[in-house]
Amino acid sequence: MTSPEGSGPRVVSRSARAEEYVFGALVVGLGVFTLVDATSIAARGSMGAVGPRAFPYAVGVLLVVTGVAAVVATARGRLGSAEDAEDVDPAVRTDWVTVAKLVAVLVAHLVLIDVAGWPVAAVALFFGAAWSLGAVWWKALGVAVVLALVVQVLFASGLGLSLPAGVLEGVPLLDG
Amino acid sequence: MGSLGALLEGFATAAQPEYLLYALLGVTLGTAVGVLPGIGPAMTVALLLPLTYSLEPTAALIIFAGIYYGGMYGGSTTSILLNTPGESSSVVTALEGNRMARAGRGAAALATAAIGSFVAGTIATVLLTALAPSIAELAVTLGPADYVALMVVAFTTVAALLGASPARGLASLALGLFLGLVGTDTLTGQQRFTLGVPTLSDGIDVVVVAVGVFAVGEALYVAARLRHGPVEVVPVGGRWMTGEFWRRSWKPWLRGTAIGFPIGTIPAGGADVSTFLSYAVEKKLAKRPEEFGRGAIEGVAGPEAANNAAAAGVLVPLLTLGLPTTATAAVIVAGFQSYGIQPGPLLFTDDSALVWALIASLYIGNVMLLVLNLPLVRIWVKVLQIPRPYLYAGILLFAALGTYAVNFVVDDLVVLLVIGVAGLFMRRRGYPVAPLVVGLILGPMAEEQVRRTLQIGQGDPVALVTSPFAAVAYGLLAVALVVTVVLRVRRDA
Structure with a gap:
């Protein structure tokens, strides 16, 4: 204890x-x-x-x-000590595969913004990251879609900053 | 007194329904994000900064103030109720508060943290109100050489004196200074280190770096060694406030404030040092020192108060000198700059209405936080339980969104990714990230002041040390360095 x-x-x-x-x-x-x-x-x-x-x-x-x-x-054998964080398990080995997946997902996101618009890129980023970290795929996808659409609408209507709608261009509410 | 009148006017502004709503929004967002594990105050401010871009400066600064104080409150809830320690400024709270919670006295621990934060935050804000105008008046008389001295002191303490490894701290500072060099030289209009990339000619945005190093760096770092399985939250038990609670808490609150505020005002690493000192003091003064380490309420009350008092103290050099001494403060300076406002001695004369509305909103925010934290603690417990894959996916999404929303260029996301990967390795290898952010924001200012000093002194470097203020500052720094070296040698021996 x-x-x-x-x-x-x-x-x-x-x-x-x-x-x-x-x-x-x-x-x-x-x-x-x-x-x-x-x-x-x-x-x-x-x-x-x-x-x-x-x-x-x-x-x-x-x-x-x-x-x-x-x-x-x-x-001389004096190495830096890794930072501690609430969600870090000090007992496990470094999982480089997950890190690589997250980096790949971020790259996909920044490529997709110009190609397919922010909402699609955001879904790819959230879904990809949550799934890489162990979430159930269909739940992660659902959350990703809802989150991306909510943010897109909020930005287009509330904040007056419009994110590129891309493939959803012209859709009411989503295209600022 | 003139500043009292100005403060009242500030209250008149901040108490307008619209601004009250912004303050409420700020403290709620700050607490909610601050409660999330892995997200410290600096990351909270950095992530939420872009959301304020479409607002007018007063509204935006009121939201920042709320986020800043809210993030501090939120962090203590996390460390008391979550089984794993985190975030350096509240580690000591985790030590005692978490033990209290496990012993079924979680309610008392949360209450002493929240009320202590309120008491300390309010007293410290009063001290800020009283001191800031006169310090600003003094600061107007400082020349460029004096600013250089202050920045050298800040660089050295943040990078070399506080961390475990001075070499790594200074390396982190140097990385920040390098990032600050990228862009167009202000004096000659030349491009430096832009590699011919047009986006880089405007320099690297501080928000992008802060979000990269804190949010992306942290998410990648945690992802590499994620704790799987259900999140363990200690249930909130016991009675909230008893007679004994007040009897044992009020003195540590006041002592914590007395320790935290002065430490916050000098460049000494802000909250961390003050919480450790307060903890040590409470342990020494305790009637029952054997309780420490097993859930002593004084060990929560003192450090939590010190933490919040230091947070307010940090605002003194920030507002009066434009000198950020913590990573969070550096991000706040970036926020000011995005509105073309330079914190510093002229702030109190040029933007007096704005700065007093900001200070007034600190008082208001503190009251809101007290109300928000205790009765709503069950909601924050729910926030704590967000499954980690979604939490870190969300952090990455909002980090990318915040960065993209700065200029709406994809190039910034490339910078974000590179900085994030650097942040991952810095965390793994014990390079502190705070000096990087402080270096990035102070570097360009330091360069400008050095050049100005030498211009006035016609190229004679002696001009950097001849002003009495600068000489005293370097002297004190030398003393601090010697003391630290002696202490380290003794400890290692």
């Missing part, structure tokens, strides 16, 4: 370490990109004053230094 979850020495898995190195390296990489790209910013009439390059240089240096520091800390 009162036993803290995940007690005992934290096992530093190899994949956690690899992830840590990759993320640190990406921070360093972004820093290098910042430094290199900053040189292409034209500094016209550079008098004593600070031009448009100085701040990017500083940010680039900070990225490189902190990224290197994170990599060094990892090498």
